Amino acid sequence: MNKESKIHDYSAKSEVGFVRTRRTRLQRILLELRKAPPTAIIGLFIIIFYIILALFAGQIAPYGEAEIFPIPYAPWGGDHIFGTDQIGRDVYTRLIYGARNTVGIAIITTILAFVIGGFFGLLAAILGSWTDQILSRLVDVMMAIPSLIFALMLLSIFGTNAINLIIILAVLESTRVFRLTRAVGMNVVVMDYVEVARLRGEKIGWVIRKEILPNILPPLVAEFGLRFCFTFLAIAALSFLGVGIQPPSADWGSMVRENAGLINFAHYDIKAGLTPLLPAAAIAILTVAVNFVVDWFLQKTSGIRDEK
Amino acid sequence: MKNKTIDKKKILLSMSNIHIEGFADERWHKIIKGIDLTLYRGEILGLIGESGAGKSTLGLAAMGFARPGCRFTGGEIIFDSMKLHDMSENQKRKLWGTRIAYVAQSAAAAFNPAHKLINQTIESAVRSKIKNEEQAVKDANHLYKELQLPEPDKIGFRYPHQVSGGQLQRVMTAMAMSATPDLIIFDEPTTALDVTTQVEVLASMRHIVEQYNTAAIYITHDLSVVAQMADTIKVLRYGEEIEQSKTNEMLSHPKESYTKSLWSVRSIEKQEKTNDDIILKVDNVTAAYGSSKVLFNVDIRLPRGRTVAIVGESGSGKSTTARVITGLLPPLNGKVTFNGKTLPAALKNRSKKELQKIQMIYQMADVAMNPKQTVSEIVGRPLEFYQGMKGKVLDKKTIELLEMIELDESFMDRLPNELSGGQKQRVCIARALAAEPEIIICDEVTSALDQIVQEGILKLLMRLQKELNVSYLFITHDISTVKAISDEVVVMFQGKVVEQGSKSSIFSPPHPEYTELLLSAVPEMDPNWLNNYLNSRK
Numbered sequence: 001m002n003k004e005s006k007i008h009d010y011s012a013k014s015e016v017g018f019v020r021t022r023r024t025r026l027q028r029i030l031l032e033l034r035k036a037p038p039t040a041i042i043g044l045f046i047i048i049f050y051i052i053l054a055l056f057a058g059q060i061a062p063y064g065e066a067e068i069f070p071i072p073y074a075p076w077g078g079d080h081i082f083g084t085d086q087i088g089r090d091v092y093t094r095l096i097y098g099a100r101n102t103v104g105i106a107i108i109t110t111i112l113a114f115v116i117g118g119f120f121g122l123l124a125a126i127l128g129s130w131t132d133q134i135l136s137r138l139v140d141v142m143m144a145i146p147s148l149i150f151a152l153m154l155l156s157i158f159g160t161n162a163i164n165l166i167i168i169l170a171v172l173e174s175t176r177v178f179r180l181t182r183a184v185g186m187n188v189v190v191m192d193y194v195e196v197a198r199l200r201g202e203k204i205g206w207v208i209r210k211e212i213l214p215n216i217l218p219p220l221v222a223e224f225g226l227r228f229c230f231t232f233l234a235i236a237a238l239s240f241l242g243v244g245i246q247p248p249s250a251d252w253g254s255m256v257r258e259n260a261g262l263i264n265f266a267h268y269d270i271k272a273g274l275t276p277l278l279p280a281a282a283i284a285i286l287t288v289a290v291n292f293v294v295d296w297f298l299q300k301t302s303g304i305r306d307e308k
Numbered sequence: 309m310k311n312k313t314i315d316k317k318k319i320l321l322s323m324s325n326i327h328i329e330g331f332a333d334e335r336w337h338k339i340i341k342g343i344d345l346t347l348y349r350g351e352i353l354g355l356i357g358e359s360g361a362g363k364s365t366l367g368l369a370a371m372g373f374a375r376p377g378c379r380f381t382g383g384e385i386i387f388d389s390m391k392l393h394d395m396s397e398n399q400k401r402k403l404w405g406t407r408i409a410y411v412a413q414s415a416a417a418a419f420n421p422a423h424k425l426i427n428q429t430i431e432s433a434v435r436s437k438i439k440n441e442e443q444a445v446k447d448a449n450h451l452y453k454e455l456q457l458p459e460p461d462k463i464g465f466r467y468p469h470q471v472s473g474g475q476l477q478r479v480m481t482a483m484a485m486s487a488t489p490d491l492i493i494f495d496e497p498t499t500a501l502d503v504t505t506q507v508e509v510l511a512s513m514r515h516i517v518e519q520y521n522t523a524a525i526y527i528t529h530d531l532s533v534v535a536q537m538a539d540t541i542k543v544l545r546y547g548e549e550i551e552q553s554k555t556n557e558m559l560s561h562p563k564e565s566y567t568k569s570l571w572s573v574r575s576i577e578k579q580e581k582t583n584d585d586i587i588l589k590v591d592n593v594t595a596a597y598g599s600s601k602v603l604f605n606v607d608i609r610l611p612r613g614r615t616v617a618i619v620g621e622s623g624s625g626k627s628t629t630a631r632v633i634t635g636l637l638p639p640l641n642g643k644v645t646f647n648g649k650t651l652p653a654a655l656k657n658r659s660k661k662e663l664q665k666i667q668m669i670y671q672m673a674d675v676a677m678n679p680k681q682t683v684s685e686i687v688g689r690p691l692e693f694y695q696g697m698k699g700k701v702l703d704k705k706t707i708e709l710l711e712m713i714e715l716d717e718s719f720m721d722r723l724p725n726e727l728s729g730g731q732k733q734r735v736c737i738a739r740a741l742a743a744e745p746e747i748i749i750c751d752e753v754t755s756a757l758d759q760i761v762q763e764g765i766l767k768l769l770m771r772l773q774k775e776l777n778v779s780y781l782f783i784t785h786d787i788s789t790v791k792a793i794s795d796e797v798v799v800m801f802q803g804k805v806v807e808q809g810s811k812s813s814i815f816s817p818p819h820p821e822y823t824e825l826l827l828s829a830v831p832e833m834d835p836n837w838l839n840n841y842l843n844s845r846k
Contacts, residue, residue: 193677
């Protein structure tokens with residue numbers, strides 16, 4: 001046998017694997033950003049802008065959130081850039097505070113939805129058999145009911161406040177998250193390395209945390225972006241219907257509703273007519289921006305590349 | 309094949325100074341570095357080398373084709389006095405399928421599941437108007453017959469999923485032959501098949517290529533297969549030609565040391581030893597997936613510190629036996645005894661101690677390791693889990709294990725995709741060793757690896773056995789691996805144990821019928837082996 005090893009100098013260490021340059025996380029993020037398409041960059045900028053608005057609403061806004069001025073429906077310009085609303089609150093101020101309320105609640109709701117849906121989805125994927133059956137059928141039943149109507153019903157039963165709103169929307173959204181997590185989780189559960197962990201006698205929590213979660217994170221992150229948009233729109237819709245975020249908290253959905261009547265005055269003052277469209281535009285722009293970023297992320301993680 | 313004369317005047321394909329680059333990791337890498345290739349009419353050229361040697365890339369280049377992500381950077385390809393390297397995609401497409409055909413490794417992936425076989429067989433011939441449909445169907449049925457497919461007149465009307473893998477591979481050959489091309493490129497056509505099926509496919513492919521005097525390029529990593537097929541053999545490594553010569557010469561007098569090393573792989577030998585101290589006993593086990601039974605009264609004995617190889621074709625129940633032993637699949641009846649004690653049937657009823665003592669190594673090291681964990685996490689976890697090691701002690705022991713498998717500290721922070729195939733399998737071995745097991749079940753651990761790497765892994769496993777007195781249950785379909793490392797052999801067929809015995813008794817006649825078939829179907833490094841095999845059957 002020694003003779004052979006002289007013929008070819010084989011050594012396990014010198015075998016060439018796929019070697020790549022090691023970069024720190026920050027370097028990798030910067031590198032990715034440099035290669036990102038312009039839409040994603042625009043989207044990122046808009047999202048950062050919204051986050052700044054939400055965080056520093058108190059410093060940026062000229063007036064208080066619920067401060068009432070003597071003139072309702074004041075025109076644009078002067079002390080009030082976008083005028084005042086039906087009871088004399090500054091529209092510009094409320095737009096800024098709206099970012100905090102609407103976006104903040106949407107983020108909390110989405111996170112909660114992912115915690116609930118993700119946990120049960122993985123449980124269904126790992127345990128399979130009847131656990132999977134019960135959970136999946138339950139989710140099917142919940143998904144069969146139109147979620148907006150379901151939410152309206154539950155909100156009128158349990159009462160309208162921010163906490164109920166968050167919990168109810170999170171549970172309803174978690175059904176979608178459940179489905180996705182279960183599907184991608186199933187693909188990972190069948191891998192040999194999960195079997196190795198089970199053969200070792202690892203607890204289910206460890207298997208989820210260490211073996212499965214890191215490998216399904218990319219699709220979940222992408223889904224998080226999309227789900228955030230839907231939650232955000234749902235909150236706006238509920239507020240528009242009057243059961244969402246309650247006054248005096250500023251919120252874009254209810255701002256659209258409260259000022260909707262002004263559209264009729266577009267005839268006489270185009271700016272007044274635009275007032276209800278401002279919060280609507282705020283909603284639209286954020287949704288588009290998040291989608292830009294999600295698209296980029298999805299394209300990266302799904303491995304679709306343009307062949308040249 | 310060896311006695312046919314090749315007309316040296318008629319050059320069919322000449323490739324000179326071919327350079328091809330591939331794009332990976334944001335850079336262009338050289339895949340083929342200036343290879344020349346000449347093929348005469350009716351000649352079969354075998355291209356061999358390890359994975360990554362550029363065999364398939366060169367084979368496709370003979371069609372004037374570069375895979376997506378690859379590009380030609382130099383060289384000339386002249387096929388029947390046409391300059392392929394200058395032709396447009398459209399012009400080349402007219403040649404493909406009609407004058408140059410390609411047979412891929414995985415026939416199952418190459419067929420459209422929604423169309424009948426016959427339609428796919430004749431498609432290129434009919435579309436290019438070489439013959440009309442009626443004639444093409446007639447010819448195809450004739451080809452099916454030549455290829456010894458069952459019911460040649462009817463098999464074409466089946467869908468791809470209705471025939472077996474070996475049959476599908478032959479239908480694909482018929483598809484390639486349908487337009488009677490001048491050149492066929494076979495890209496590892498039998499690699500995915502069982503040995504007994506492989507012989508049939510090889511015999512029928514060779515028969516048909518000779519009958520139509522078609523030239524062929526036969527790509528494979530298996531020397532004994534290429535010895536049966538090729539007139540000439542070309543050895544590639546890292547995109548360069550190592551040597552080329554006639555098959556006979558190449559087998560008897562390889563010139564380059566690299567070629568010699570390819571030849572020497574099967575030379576590992578192990579002194580057979582048996583032992584009456586039985587560590588693991590599988591007793592009368594019957595198991596089923598759902599309602600279909602896959603194991604029938606299986607009995608296996610594993611002596612301490614020895615290697616028992618389980619051989620059989622795919623579907624023979626080898627891996628299922630492993631699943632029963634590990635507790636992943638509780639058997640319907642029968643029991644597994646470890647160190648004299650009956651193991652609980654189901655995984656969840658086994659104690660940590662019992663789990664620790666039986667470890668497993670898998671065929672595909674890529675999917676047996678979490679791609680998001682570093683080598684130190686992968687190897688360190690069993691140490692932490694079973695022995696409660698932490699911090700410095702854990703690191704020290706992990707490095708010790710890596711050194712035991714001939715790697716070192718520098719691998720600690722690597723992720724699995726930064727390792728080569730052999731290194732991955734070594735890390736899996738280290739992970740199994742970390743649990744300090746008494747038994748390691750090796751499920752086809754070398755079958756996804758190149759010959760030289762296989763040799764390294766097998767030697768490592770043998771050394772570890774000597775040092776740690778660990779017992780191996782070695783599942784494989786490769787007879788040469790069995791010969792290399794086992795003390796005892798279990799032959800399985802259709803969920804039953806055909807026989808168990810010491811290596812020497814299993815490999816010496818008389819054999820039960822199935823063992824005979826299995827052993828005789830393994831190609832040998834003798835170019836006349838296939839002829840002899842076929843003659844002996846008649």
